[in-house]
Amino acid sequence: MRLALLALVACKHPGSDVVDGDAEMRSIEHPATVSVDGWATLEVAVADGDTSFLVNASGGDVLSLDHIIDPNGDIALNWEDWTGHRTLTNAFFPCDEDSCVTDFAVNWPVRAEDGPLVPGAWQVVVATTDPDFNWLSGGVVNATTLVKRDPDLALSTVPVNIVYAAGVGDNAEVVAAVEGAVEHWRGIWAPYGLTLAERYSTSDVDAHLAYPSSGDDALRAASATSEVGEITVLIGEDLGGATSYLGMAGGIPGALVEGPRSGVVVGWLAGSGTDAQFTEEEIVIMAGTMAHEVGHFQGLLHPVESTYTAWDALDDTPECGARSGCERDVGNNLMFPYTVLDIGPQEDLSAGQVGVIMNYVGSP
Amino acid sequence: MIGLLFALACHPAVEAEPVAAAVGEAFVPTDVQADMIRRLSMRDGAQPCAEVEAGSVDAASDLQVIVQRVELPPVVPMRAAECLIAKGDVAEGELIRWMSGEDTRGLAMLLADRIDTLQAPLAQRVVASGLAGPHAEVVRARVLKSAAPELRALAGGSL
Numbered sequence: 001m002r003l004a005l006l007a008l009v010a011c012k013h014p015g016s017d018v019v020d021g022d023a024e025m026r027s028i029e030h031p032a033t034v035s036v037d038g039w040a041t042l043e044v045a046v047a048d049g050d051t052s053f054l055v056n057a058s059g060g061d062v063l064s065l066d067h068i069i070d071p072n073g074d075i076a077l078n079w080e081d082w083t084g085h086r087t088l089t090n091a092f093f094p095c096d097e098d099s100c101v102t103d104f105a106v107n108w109p110v111r112a113e114d115g116p117l118v119p120g121a122w123q124v125v126v127a128t129t130d131p132d133f134n135w136l137s138g139g140v141v142n143a144t145t146l147v148k149r150d151p152d153l154a155l156s157t158v159p160v161n162i163v164y165a166a167g168v169g170d171n172a173e174v175v176a177a178v179e180g181a182v183e184h185w186r187g188i189w190a191p192y193g194l195t196l197a198e199r200y201s202t203s204d205v206d207a208h209l210a211y212p213s214s215g216d217d218a219l220r221a222a223s224a225t226s227e228v229g230e231i232t233v234l235i236g237e238d239l240g241g242a243t244s245y246l247g248m249a250g251g252i253p254g255a256l257v258e259g260p261r262s263g264v265v266v267g268w269l270a271g272s273g274t275d276a277q278f279t280e281e282e283i284v285i286m287a288g289t290m291a292h293e294v295g296h297f298q299g300l301l302h303p304v305e306s307t308y309t310a311w312d313a314l315d316d317t318p319e320c321g322a323r324s325g326c327e328r329d330v331g332n333n334l335m336f337p338y339t340v341l342d343i344g345p346q347e348d349l350s351a352g353q354v355g356v357i358m359n360y361v362g363s364p
Numbered sequence: 365m366i367g368l369l370f371a372l373a374c375h376p377a378v379e380a381e382p383v384a385a386a387v388g389e390a391f392v393p394t395d396v397q398a399d400m401i402r403r404l405s406m407r408d409g410a411q412p413c414a415e416v417e418a419g420s421v422d423a424a425s426d427l428q429v430i431v432q433r434v435e436l437p438p439v440v441p442m443r444a445a446e447c448l449i450a451k452g453d454v455a456e457g458e459l460i461r462w463m464s465g466e467d468t469r470g471l472a473m474l475l476a477d478r479i480d481t482l483q484a485p486l487a488q489r490v491v492a493s494g495l496a497g498p499h500a501e502v503v504r505a506r507v508l509k510s511a512a513p514e515l516r517a518l519a520g521g522s523l
Contacts, residue, residue: 243442243474244410269470273438274431276470282438292407306406323402338405339437
């Protein structure tokens with residue numbers, strides 16, 4: 001992972017000569033921090049004009065965000081406030097039913113209303129536990145924080161590195177479908193002031209991709225080809241040995257430094273159907289998958305989860321409670337958890353969702 | 365109930381009848397199939413096959429209809445095929461159609477990746493059909509990774 005991108009990143013409005021200003025990103029390498037009583041405290045120096053920061057942490061224990069303290073000593077974010085049916089960030093949740101992670105990322109502020117960022121010394125307190133959430137002392141947390149200074153949070157040019165796994169880049173039809181999907185994705189983002197700045201790479205990682213996890217080397221290798229601050233999208237044949245997933249993000253939000261979950265994975269086979277040939281409709285769905293998964297990586301939750309019993313933390317995405325109502329009220333949203341063809345394009349973003357994306361450090 | 369579950373679990377793979385595709389007719393799913401299609405349509409998650417099948421009294425038939433008739437979202441028939449393979453409830457003729465049909469390359473790839481889940485004699489016949497068909501190249505590459513030496517040998521690998 002190279003650090004060259006830490007120079008200025010110019011953001012330009014699509015289709016015009018209006019420049020939204022220069023966004024700047026800098027990196028803070030934290031010294032190895034030893035956990036005391038299950039907490040490791042990382043200090044983040046925020047200067048005047050800084051707009052958000054992204055902590056990328058890893059270690060040997062199960063890691064999660066415990067709380068964030070602002071320069072006044074007040075708790076700005078606490079996991080205990082987010083134990084209900086609304087979710088602000090997955091940084092609080094290191095385990096699912098199958099496994100736990102030993103790395104995570106947290107972006108602050110998350111929503112527009114969580115900002116602006118006050119200058120001074122912030123503290124990000126990381127919980128170090130075992131998989132049963134027993135506190136562990138003595139573990140070492142390694143972290144890099146990226147700080148963004150963005151004078152215009154209404155426009156963003158998002159750098160994305162699209163990486164083909166071994167052999168995938170040699171498949172002309174898949175490459176054409178991916179490039180077509182990227183063009184459609186560009187159109188999904190444009191109305192919201194988001195410009196896609198993509199480039200393409202190849203990697204020798206196996207095209208049978210694993211689900212992103214702390215033990216996965218494929219995303220680590222792919223993200224090593226990305227610049228710091230660039231979102232990695234790894235295109236493989238399938239995920240987890242199955243075609244059950246179109247794509248998956250390495251975190252909500254995701255890390256922007258080299259790591260085992262630093263990116264998004266997409267499997268092309270599930271997206272091309274039983275004939276393994278891409279139609280125009282399938283390319284549009286692949287575009288939606290890419291934009292959806294990168295949306296997760298930028299910090300967006302599903303507005304409503306697939307069970308219709310849990311929601312994101314945004315006030316402008318409806319809290320619906322059943323399939324028919326949810327499809328009616330929020331089914332056209334890019335982050336809706338189901339692909340539903342008979343309700344029209346699923347490409348909408350709410351103002352609150354755009355605010356989350358703009359706050360993400362990877363959206364300069 | 366336990367007896368029913370046992371009976372379903374032990375249903376032999378080769379007894380299920382393939383569902384005839386009404387080519388050219390617009391496909392209108394039943395309410396049960398529509399619900400299964402929705403459950404198979406998650407963007408970045410997968411409901412367990414048991415949940416997908418929960419509302420169906422003949423899940424194998426419904427899944428086969430979905431494989432044969434649903435094109436979009438493309439992940440739906442692929443997940444349905446995975447559930448069928450996991451159930452071990454696909455007729456041999458249907459497996460051979462997946463392996464050797466002109467327009468079933470994706471199914472051939474999926475099935476070849478899971479060839480070790482089939483019983484040996486059936487797997488050998490299915491592989492043979494794939495190696496003789498239009499998707500021989502992608503089938504061979506996958507079968508060469510099989511854990512079964514006799515299948516690898518069919519694909520030109522060593523025993």
